[in-house]
Amino acid sequence: MNFNKFTEKEKEYVQEFICNNTRMVYREKKLYDHIGKEAYSVNTFFNWECKVLPWSDGKIRAIYNIGLKNKTIGQVYNSS
Numbered sequence: 326m327n328f329n330k331f332t333e334k335e336k337e338y339v340q341e342f343i344c345n346n347t348r349m350v351y352r353e354k355k356l357y358d359h360i361g362k363e364a365y366s367v368n369t370f371f372n373w374e375c376k377v378l379p380w381s382d383g384k385i386r387a388i389y390n391i392g393l394k395n396k397t398i399g400q401v402y403n404s405s
Contacts, residue, residue: 328379336377339385344375349389 331339351371358364373389380386 340375340377343377343385343387347375347387349373349375 328336350373353369353371354366355369356364356366376388376390378386378388
């Protein structure tokens, strides 16, 4: 496969297919267990943005970016 021989529409399709069928997630879990109070945990999930890089040697590579330049927003779940 040669990246330069693909049309823009084909490149978009490859990126859409790979990014829709793969996922990278960072999960942070904090457990709070105070004396005399019920324990609970707070889970935060950060979904990483997917982008396909130009490939070479017949290998398709994807990169996942959490977007450190922009404000990072996580999905927060509380078990209490």
